[in-house]
Amino acid sequence: MTREPVLAAHGVSKSFGTTAALSNVDFACYPGEVHALVGQNGAGKSTLMNLLAGVFAPSSGHLTLGGSRATFRHPVEARRAGIRVVYQTPDLVPHLNVAENLFLGEEPATRLGVLSQRRLYQDAARISSELELGLPLRAPVTSLSPSQQQLVTVARAMATRSDTIAAGARVLILDEPTAALSPGEAGHLFRLIERLKERGTAVVYISHRLEEVLDIADTISILRDGSLVETVPREKVTRERLIRQMTGGDITERSRREHDSSKGAALLRVRDLEAAGLGPFALDLHPGEILGVAGLVGSGRTELLRLVFGADRRSGGSVELNGTAL
Numbered sequence: 001m002t003r004e005p006v007l008a009a010h011g012v013s014k015s016f017g018t019t020a021a022l023s024n025v026d027f028a029c030y031p032g033e034v035h036a037l038v039g040q041n042g043a044g045k046s047t048l049m050n051l052l053a054g055v056f057a058p059s060s061g062h063l064t065l066g067g068s069r070a071t072f073r074h075p076v077e078a079r080r081a082g083i084r085v086v087y088q089t090p091d092l093v094p095h096l097n098v099a100e101n102l103f104l105g106e107e108p109a110t111r112l113g114v115l116s117q118r119r120l121y122q123d124a125a126r127i128s129s130e131l132e133l134g135l136p137l138r139a140p141v142t143s144l145s146p147s148q149q150q151l152v153t154v155a156r157a158m159a160t161r162s163d164t165i166a167a168g169a170r171v172l173i174l175d176e177p178t179a180a181l182s183p184g185e186a187g188h189l190f191r192l193i194e195r196l197k198e199r200g201t202a203v204v205y206i207s208h209r210l211e212e213v214l215d216i217a218d219t220i221s222i223l224r225d226g227s228l229v230e231t232v233p234r235e236k237v238t239r240e241r242l243i244r245q246m247t248g249g250d251i252t253e254r255s256r257r258e259h260d261s262s263k264g265a266a267l268l269r270v271r272d273l274e275a276a277g278l279g280p281f282a283l284d285l286h287p288g289e290i291l292g293v294a295g296l297v298g299s300g301r302t303e304l305l306r307l308v309f310g311a312d313r314r315s316g317g318s319v320e321l322n323g324t325a326l
Contacts, residue, residue: 004067005030006202007052007083007171012061014047021047024061025228027221029171029202034193036205036213039223040246045206048223049173052204053085054078066170082170084157088179090149092141099124099137102156127159131192146180154189158196172196173204178212183276190216208299210239211277222246265323270308273317278303280317 005028014022022044029035039045050056052063054072063070065081072078075085092101099121100107108119124137133155141149154177158169174193178186193203193216207213213220220237222229222245229245268285281304285291295301306312308319310326319326 003030005064006066008064009048009051009058010061010064012048012051012058012063014051014056015059021226022051022058023226025223025226027052027228027231029204031170031200031202032197033218034197034203034205034216036207036217036220037223038207038210038213038220038242038246042225043223043246044226045223046175047226049085049175049204049206052078052171053083053173083173084169084171085173086150086154086157086175086177088176090141090146090153090180092149092152094142095140097138097140098128098135098144098152101141101152102127102159104156123159127155131155131158132188147182147185150177150180151185151189154192158192169201171202171204173206175206176208177205178207178209186212210242210299213242214239224248266320267322268308269318269320269323271318271320273304273307273319274315275303275307275312276315278307281307 008026008028010026011024012022012027013020013024025044025048027035027037027048037045037048047056051058054075054077057071057073063072065083070081072081072083093104096104102124103120108116108123110116121137127133128135128137133151135144135148135152141152144152154174157172177189181189190212193205196203205213205217214234214237217234219231219233220242221231222242224246264286266284267287268283270281270283273279273281278300281300283291293301293304303312307314310319
């Protein structure tokens with residue numbers, strides 16, 4: 001028996017003036033499945049996400065929802081159809097508290113049409129309990145860390161007042177949801193996603209962090225230069241294959257460049273540098289040398305430099321400057 005996708009794009013293309021952002025892309029997500037979408041910056045991930053969410057209309061091709069052709073003239077129509085989006089930057093109202101942000105635009109009202117504070121906090125407490133948020137409901141969101149604010153944004157997308165989590169949310173699109181989360185908070189989010197899968201929610205997961213994509217995805221679609229390279233089951237893909245398909249190049253093991261002995265001792269020496277989910281890293285920097293640190297977005301470039309600088313705490317390894325341990 002053929003499965004029917006809850007949401008699908010059929011040969012969609014999108015152009016902005018003379019620039020083709022997407023070209024003849026097919027994409028489908030199924031109930032209870034995490035479908036990851038990966039690609040370099042400019043590959044078309046955000047454009048496809050915005051087509052699915054009703055932000056843009058396709059220049060050609062069409063969408064189907066539950067097997068029926070769907071046209072969204074506005075993101076509100078997509079949301080009412082059960083398509084919810086969590087963007088990378090939390091879109092919260094700063095002067096409102098956690099509970100008020102959870103039900104922003106869907107505030108419970110009394111029979112007279114005024115806000116029901118009692119129901120608001122009852123529903124917020126239920127959602128907080130179900131999602132194990134562990135956040136003070138009456139605290140203004142400005143008092144929360146960026147990672148906590150992202151958790152509130154995710155919870156808001158998953159919840160509808162007086163219903164269980166993800167009620168009405170047939171498709172949840174997560175755009176770089178762990179960008180501001182610590183490893184522990186990311187693990188919390190992944191557990192929530194597993195619960196959503198069990199409830200039959202289709203999850204579209206967009207991320208540059210290939211390790212977490214490989215951990216959580218059931219299916220992976222790879223975009224490059226606005227075109228779909230391939231859609232493949234998770235168990236049939238490796239990190240190296242993902243990078244090769246994303247970049248269009250071969251991945252080869254490159255031996256480390258040996259420094260000319262005339263350069264003398266290293267000015268900066270890093271060995272076995274590690275933090276949660278990162279490393280080990282090693283590098284030498286010599287006087288007068290420019291050392292490039294390259295990699296895809298999410299590969300750990302910024303995290304490495306923060307560890308070297310001391311902005312983040314390392315769990316192992318050493319950093320030496322002029323032979324002195326830091």
